[in-house]
Amino acid sequence: MSIRKIFPTALISFASAFAAIAVFNHFGFLKQEVAVIENKTPTSLAALTLSNQVQPVDFRYAAASSTPSVVHIKSTFKVEKASYGMNDPFRDFFGDDILKYFQGPNPYRSTPQVGTGSGVIVSEDGYIVTNNHVVENASEIEVALNNNKTYKAKLIGRDADTDLALLKVEEKNMPAVSFANSDSVLVGEWVMAVGNPFNLESTVTAGIVSAKGRNINILGGDARQKSNTAIESFIQTDAAVNPGNSGGALVNLSGELVGINTAIASPTGSYAGYSFAVPSNIVKKVIFDLQKFGVTQRGFLGVSIRTMDDQTAKELGFDKPMGVYLDGVNAGSAAEEAGLKKKDVVTKINGISVNSSPELQEQIAKYRPGDKLQVEYIRDGKLATSTLTLKNKYNTVSTVDNSKDVLDQLGITVENLTDTEKRNLGVSGGVKITDLKSGKLAEFTDIRKGFVITQIDDEPVRDVNDFTNMLKQKSGKVLVEGLYPNKPMSYLYAFRM
Numbered sequence: 001m002s003i004r005k006i007f008p009t010a011l012i013s014f015a016s017a018f019a020a021i022a023v024f025n026h027f028g029f030l031k032q033e034v035a036v037i038e039n040k041t042p043t044s045l046a047a048l049t050l051s052n053q054v055q056p057v058d059f060r061y062a063a064a065s066s067t068p069s070v071v072h073i074k075s076t077f078k079v080e081k082a083s084y085g086m087n088d089p090f091r092d093f094f095g096d097d098i099l100k101y102f103q104g105p106n107p108y109r110s111t112p113q114v115g116t117g118s119g120v121i122v123s124e125d126g127y128i129v130t131n132n133h134v135v136e137n138a139s140e141i142e143v144a145l146n147n148n149k150t151y152k153a154k155l156i157g158r159d160a161d162t163d164l165a166l167l168k169v170e171e172k173n174m175p176a177v178s179f180a181n182s183d184s185v186l187v188g189e190w191v192m193a194v195g196n197p198f199n200l201e202s203t204v205t206a207g208i209v210s211a212k213g214r215n216i217n218i219l220g221g222d223a224r225q226k227s228n229t230a231i232e233s234f235i236q237t238d239a240a241v242n243p244g245n246s247g248g249a250l251v252n253l254s255g256e257l258v259g260i261n262t263a264i265a266s267p268t269g270s271y272a273g274y275s276f277a278v279p280s281n282i283v284k285k286v287i288f289d290l291q292k293f294g295v296t297q298r299g300f301l302g303v304s305i306r307t308m309d310d311q312t313a314k315e316l317g318f319d320k321p322m323g324v325y326l327d328g329v330n331a332g333s334a335a336e337e338a339g340l341k342k343k344d345v346v347t348k349i350n351g352i353s354v355n356s357s358p359e360l361q362e363q364i365a366k367y368r369p370g371d372k373l374q375v376e377y378i379r380d381g382k383l384a385t386s387t388l389t390l391k392n393k394y395n396t397v398s399t400v401d402n403s404k405d406v407l408d409q410l411g412i413t414v415e416n417l418t419d420t421e422k423r424n425l426g427v428s429g430g431v432k433i434t435d436l437k438s439g440k441l442a443e444f445t446d447i448r449k450g451f452v453i454t455q456i457d458d459e460p461v462r463d464v465n466d467f468t469n470m471l472k473q474k475s476g477k478v479l480v481e482g483l484y485p486n487k488p489m490s491y492l493y494a495f496r497m
Helices: 002-052 062-071 091-103 282-292 310-315 357-364 406-408 419-425 439-442 464-472
Strands: 071-075 113-121 127-131 142-143 149-153 154-159 162-167 190-195 203-214 232-237 250-251 256-267 273-280 303-309 325-329 346-348 372-379 382-389 412-416 431-436 451-458 476-484 491-494
Touching: 062 190, 062 250, 127 256, 127 282, 149 491, 154 282, 162 282, 190 232, 190 256, 203 273, 203 357, 232 256, 256 282, 273 282, 303 357, 325 357, 346 357, 406 412, 406 439, 406 464, 412 464, 419 439, 439 491, 451 464
Parallel strands: none
Antiparallel strands: 071 113, 071 142, 113 127, 127 162, 142 149, 154 162, 190 203, 190 250, 203 232, 232 273, 250 256, 256 273, 303 325, 325 346, 346 372, 372 382, 412 431, 431 451, 451 476, 476 491
């Protein structure tokens, strides 16, 4: 065969071979690249899963950093089961000491009782926070540190509405706890409880945050004296908490305080799976108030609220329950002045969502009278925002003076009568008792919520300011007169300031 005939054939063969090699390399390379990517993915995921499994949660740092800040508290109570007859006409004139001379020792007098609990050091100069129920009515308070040093403690102030109290010992350079932002605590997050259960000092238990914003209706006394101003928006955990843990610390894995352990849900009185803590943001605000003012400076919206349910949501045209429903708005309140109305649904306070009554109470509890808040709410299906200025329980923006806080002594909350109420009752002035809890009136009289006080010691009462100013000047026996709505007769109640 001649070269002329062979050359075209060879050229075609060479071109075909080159093309085949090029196609093979091209598609082979792609297949190889895909194979490598596919192999990397499961290998990486397998390594990540294995890493999570072999690294357990470690509480050693949290325990080491927080345990020195938690103290043991011993409260001594001088209890008298009975005195020499509350109705003895000679007692008011002569007193117990003279009666004791004639009648002998009181057979009903009991020996001092001792209760124990926990507390948390919150400042290097000796301030300690605990539960109100740990030290309430204590005649003597002793604090023992983790290093077994003991101190006599002074009660700075108490707040029954949050079940918190502030103590002070005279010492410097104490191991104070660091505070966490309780708003940032998440359900499912690991936490650790530190305290003295069953009088066992420096005990730690671990669990997770089970829920937030829990209301268990435990604050405010018995049903008759139940407080409408109690703040129950607890952090719920499954960390074991028992008697003696009250007032102890709930901390995160960094050893920072996220709450003060306060209560357990139990049919036996011992731990049964759930415990509850006051959020640290509320704790920080309350102890600052008690330290500076001696009394908590509570801010009030002046509304009646309830958590939204399915039925209310459907009535309002909502797809699902959301926000907090306003059942009523008090006359002259912060809410009314900001334009809020009955049937509005509050969804946010200063940008933080609220979907239950406890959550709303928790957010408001972080602020004081005079503070301005942005409130987001829904009215007639439309979203609106308003700025309001919180008021105190006297419906003013001024600071409450603890030495003159007569309403706390009486255990009542009062408000002015509206013009309509005055007309219906046939009075020119007065104040209505809107809340009744532990205090002088509940202890020494059978007065009931809703009672309208029109006179003090035969002097007319015009409004809340008049009422409180008159009581500030009183000592000894006080006589209040008034009436109940829909009841024609007047009632008299006597007590001692």
